[in-house]
Amino acid sequence: MADQPQSKSNGQNEIVQPLLTDLYQITMAYAYWKSKKTDDYAVFDLFFRKNPFSGEFTVFAGLEECLKLIQKFRFSDSDIAYLRQILPSTIENEFYEYLKTLTTDNIKFYAVKEGTVVFPKIPLIRVEGQLVVAQLLETTLLNLVNYASLMTTNAARYRLAAGHLKLYEFGLRRAQGPDGGLSASRYSYIGGFDGTSNVLAGKLFNIPVKGTHAHAYITSFNSIDELQLITLRNNNMGSEENFVRPVLKWREKLISMFGVILSEVNDGELAAFISFAIAFPDGFMALVDTYDVKRSGLINFCAVALGLHDFGYKAIGIRLDSGDLAYLSNVARDYFEKISNEYAVPYFSRLVIMASNDINEETILSLNDQDHKIDSFGIGTHLVTCQKQPALGCVYKMVELNGEPRIKLSQDVGKVTIPGRKDVFRLYGTTHSLIDLLQKADESPPIAGQKTLCRHPFQESTRAYVIPTRVEQLLNLYWQDGQICNRLPTLEETKTHVENSLKLIRPDIKRSLNPTPYKVAVSDNLYYFLHKLWLDNAPIGELS
Amino acid sequence: MADQPQSKSNGQNEIVQPLLTDLYQITMAYAYWKSKKTDDYAVFDLFFRKNPFSGEFTVFAGLEECLKLIQKFRFSDSDIAYLRQILPSTIENEFYEYLKTLTTDNIKFYAVKEGTVVFPKIPLIRVEGQLVVAQLLETTLLNLVNYASLMTTNAARYRLAAGHLKLYEFGLRRAQGPDGGLSASRYSYIGGFDGTSNVLAGKLFNIPVKGTHAHAYITSFNSIDELQLITLRNNNMGSEENFVRPVLKWREKLISMFGVILSEVNDGELAAFISFAIAFPDGFMALVDTYDVKRSGLINFCAVALGLHDFGYKAIGIRLDSGDLAYLSNVARDYFEKISNEYAVPYFSRLVIMASNDINEETILSLNDQDHKIDSFGIGTHLVTCQKQPALGCVYKMVELNGEPRIKLSQDVGKVTIPGRKDVFRLYGTTHSLIDLLQKADESPPIAGQKTLCRHPFQESTRAYVIPTRVEQLLNLYWQDGQICNRLPTLEETKTHVENSLKLIRPDIKRSLNPTPYKVAVSDNLYYFLHKLWLDNAPIGELS
Known part of the structure; x- marks a missing residue:
């Protein structure tokens, strides 16, 4: 065997x-x-x-x-x-x-x-x-x-609907019991998903596991002053450097570039992003909808991602967990492309946009008919309980x-x-x-x-x-x-x-x-x- | 503790x-x-x-x-x-x-x-x-x-709908995984059910367990000749006696009493009932819808139940797993009452009628509005997967x-x-x-x-x-x-x-x-x- x-x-x-x-x-x-x-x-x-x-x-x-x-x-x-x-x-x-x-x-x-x-x-x-x-x-x-x-x-039906886009199973919390959750991870992977958020399923079945942070992480920070750790190793220079300063500079530039007002950009959110980037400089993926996506989340994300770029790291992308996903994905892609051109950071235009709010097969089919810019879906309740x-x-x-x-x-x-x-x-x-x-x-x-x-x-x-x-x-x-x-x-x-x-x-x-x-x-x-x-x-x- | x-x-x-x-x-x-x-x-x-x-x-x-x-x-x-x-x-x-x-x-x-x-x-x-x-x-x-x-x-909602009727959870085979089935048994009992068919749930949680036989049991018998064991201990006499003969006599009486033709009454079904009654003389509950309920299932059940009565045992009742449950429960109650009167077997009119075909909260509410004679429900898919x-x-x-x-x-x-x-x-x-x-x-x-x-x-x-x-x-x-x-x-x-x-x-x-x-x-x-x-x-x- x-x-x-x-x-x-x-x-x-x-x-x-x-x-x-x-x-x-x-x-x-x-x-x-x-x-x-x-x-x-x-x-x-x-x-x-x-x-x-x-x-x-x-x-x-x-x-x-x-x-x-x-x-x-x-x-x-x-x-x-x-x-x-x-x-x-x-x-x-x-x-x-x-x-x-x-x-x-x-x-x-x-x-x-x-x-x-x-x-x-x-x-x-x-x-x-x-x-x-x-x-x-x-x-x-x-x-x-x-x-x-x-x-x-x-x-398999979600996979057929989503074509080449990435699909992740995020349903453990809503599954029908602990083993319902484990089985959901295992069989959704077999059926065509790319991975799960369920760590135990990863361990038991050797399935790729994905995840970044939740809204609670964002709301656990109120201001930049709260940051206990503000330095990050600069990959280009090999030295530990202040990471907050360059990010704040980038944010100023972006605020004027995208016509946003400083009071609209949430400082707690920025602090959360900075601390997460310091923890995962090679794996920075941010949830951008805790406050306003266009006027806060994307600005803060891009500022941190550009800071990481200065330090020799590449950000991964964003996750959208509410709102009009087709529209917001276009806004995000537009931000990324503009920055990519303006500051000659080619990979910026290809940053990952993940969507994860109450997605089902019909949502994906309907998004296909719209002009969305989503690269991957995180799917929970509808998938794991087979709600339909x-x-x-x-x-x-x-x-x-x-x-x-x-x-x-x-x-x-x-x-x-x-x-x-x-x-x-x-x-x-x-x-x-x-x-x-x-x-x-x-x-x-x-x-x-x-x-x-x-x-x-x-x-x-x-x-x-x-x-x-x-x-x-x-x-x-x-x-x-x-x-x-x-x-x-x-x-x-x-x-x-x-x-x-x-x-x-x-x-x-x-x-x-x-x-x-x-x-x-x-x-x-x-x-x-x-x-x-x-x-x-x-x-x-x-x-x- | x-x-x-x-x-x-x-x-x-x-x-x-x-x-x-x-x-x-x-x-x-x-x-x-x-x-x-x-x-x-x-x-x-x-x-x-x-x-x-x-x-x-x-x-x-x-x-x-x-x-x-x-x-x-x-x-x-x-x-x-x-x-x-x-x-x-x-x-x-x-x-x-x-x-x-x-x-x-x-x-x-x-x-x-x-x-x-x-x-x-x-x-x-x-x-x-x-x-x-x-x-x-x-x-x-x-x-x-x-x-x-x-x-x-x-x-709890099923319990509210069903009032004082008995409710049993029968959903293991359709539950979302093994543990989905176990949890369903446990929490439906807590929520107001009287028991489950799930034996492991019974063992682990000390919940009453219920069950009789499936259609496969009935179809595994073709004729009365197949019966390997035809005797049962007569509780009144204390002696082992032929049980098939009195049952066949009862069946003749019932056929003429209810105007049924002998060729309509399935012999395999009768053999299955007899063998089950011999195995469980004190717990005889029969699934009566494998063939025609009125013209086969009920006749065969009543014949065996009357045979048991002669031998000093009381049958428990029947299960209906298809068809118009309100109507069939009335037919069954009518049979039981007629027999109860005709042969002075008082408990016969109170034999249990259980229904178990694709029942949900709405079915129970709708049956309440009709004049049904069901005493208990066996509920599977809708209950355990919370289909609604x-x-x-x-x-x-x-x-x-x-x-x-x-x-x-x-x-x-x-x-x-x-x-x-x-x-x-x-x-x-x-x-x-x-x-x-x-x-x-x-x-x-x-x-x-x-x-x-x-x-x-x-x-x-x-x-x-x-x-x-x-x-x-x-x-x-x-x-x-x-x-x-x-x-x-x-x-x-x-x-x-x-x-x-x-x-x-x-x-x-x-x-x-x-x-x-x-x-x-x-x-x-x-x-x-x-x-x-x-x-x-x-x-x-x-x-x-």
Whole structure:
């Protein structure tokens, strides 16, 4: 196995355990045990029925965490003691002994590669083997896949909206709990973000971490006199020099250059910037909206940045956390360009402008339509809580038992499960994928260059012949005989896979407004199998 | 300290640590350190600006987790090693040595009692003392309070909607991660739920756990012949007897009683019910909507329940997981009542009807307007992800530094912070609380029976004299001199406190539709203090 930075212990592991489940899984286990069905051979599919965020694609994630669960699945003595306490006293003692012996050794676990773009109805995970264990895994697997996939999909959508701009996840304080915050950092990075503000996520997952200061830092200074440390090492001269004096001189120049009045420029803010620049002369990035952006924040920032320039350092840029971001970014860029020209400091025109106020996918799309000059976004609440749709609806359904197909009927066609042990193939054209095809597992796979009949699962006359240039089997075996049997990618590899997987999906399927649904089909064989089973299972009424 | 079932290690603890924060807290700490400001005496308020869910109240929660953070706040060697790796190389070595020495010994931590109903603008937490530590706590405290309070508030709203009906949290599979699921169980219980399906939450927090079986259990049986175990101990006779035969007899009677055709009644479903009843003769609760509720599920359930009755057991009831819940609950109650009368089984008319399909606050309110017969709800996604509003917007603002007030100005009046070290008092009338009053901490508290002037913080002419019958100081000191200095309630006590706290709030403030805003006022003294500071800090422009 390759070294995996993400496999460091992350606390989350602690609570991912067999008891992190719904009680009915345990009561069912007992009922199966009483009925001597525990060792029946079951096949379960994990899939979803509808893409999130009014979109037409989803990115599958959470696989590595699922495998960790499978790997360490075992009821502890204290688990058993707790279950004895809460379950009815009529439960036979041997059942608890039996529970203690359960492992995932008799389970096979198939899954789509983590980071793959996926669609409704296709199995993301197929668990097969010993009924009782396959059933006991349901809730925990769903928990691990639902939020991870939702979050990764959300991040991928932001990435598509933002194009080449930098994206940072800043959502820890608003996330759904400590681990919600950690998962948000991890999966937004996988989905296309450039980093996070979350230090622990950086430490655990080896993700780039970003951050400068908050408004509180600015407001903690009232005046320049408060500065305890006023010198900085001059990088050109190698000597420690007064840094406040040159900054104040620059500020005078800028005040007249931009027609600002001295009383409008906040001295506490300047003191805060100076002290921050002295602490981080190579990493000076300033929050400029505590007071007036145009008449205080930008003036103070530029004065300090020019001071740093004199001392042989380059400032990084600014962050805007309120107001009209498109407008203010233009004002800022204009300041930077004017200074760049006036004082021949070329990099000044390219200083970073970061925006971070209540950004969501729509804000970014709307800013795209305006003439903004923002280089990077810091995104919190909307991203990490997936505010637009905070849950993905993956389900876990039994599709076969002891070789017999199982179907869950519903008056709602969208809720009918596709029965049987199935494989999924992605059929590619020359540039993009064309269709996903579900087949019975005993059918021979579609072959590149050969005509393949693809049918709509429920609309009889909706069919098409597809001649794929390439065929990919989506489900891979990850666990059998009690061990992981497939290489797990690193976090960086998964991130790259998301990017590549998205590139193979047509743009109209990925667009934000009125996206085209991707086609998911069944083979002719599976079509007839499904519909025969449906008829066999649907009750026949009598008219009287 | 009283024994606290919820203080068992819960994994979550693992990741609640100083590094679970935004990087800018650490960069600010360095800048403070360079500026020799680390030991400045700071006061921070944690508060929110808007109640969630379009409501007019919020329930404060998360305090116990905050105190655990405060208690163990210390950077580990590996934290320091990681920070050295990611922070600029210009950072002085002594800073890392300094970070390692930091504790919360020089911090005082005040908070509203966990489970108290709270309102915008009032400080839920006040942290004071050593600036650097108070600042470093920001992100983690916000993370711990935001979701806990949101979730508790959401649960309290469901409780208000559901009246005396039972409420169970079933959301683990859709929660935002493993810990999202655990927190949801814990805080929905505190907020008014009767239990959860989450077994680990039950184990860790000593919360009642509920559950029966899933559709997969039902579909795992095809026919009665499959039953491996067909006997059950007859409680009246004390002997093991064939249980299938009496059930089949009952089913025949019921089929003719309710005019159903035998081919419509699913045999797999009956087999599943029988096997489950044999496993849980005292706890038989059946999911009746896998096939047709009226023509299969209810018939099969009643047949098994009557069989159990013959054997000296009482069934518990049914769960409905799809369809028109009001209508189906009436059908089910009608079946139960008819059987109760026909066969003189009195408790049959009171069998439990649980509903669990995509329930939210609005569904419950709408069902209230219909004539439903549901006794209890199992609630998942909407509850645990707080779908209506998945984040609470608590902020953490510096309000005083070294005795000098700090104010964050904003063009948006709602975003102006109320400066200074403040106390909060709740003024009660004879039945309900009247108003919350913010005062400067050095003012004398309002006194019961005495006229107290309460002013709107921003509208000059909005004022009222209030004569409270009782005055409650809301902020309590929980941490000083490096230890917890106030008793922490048990989970059950906090749950009771939520209930009592809500009772003291007027109904019109708690209602779902167009609730009345609760009044939060400032003292006359604080009013002038705030407005003078505002004027002093707002820049004066010049017209030219």
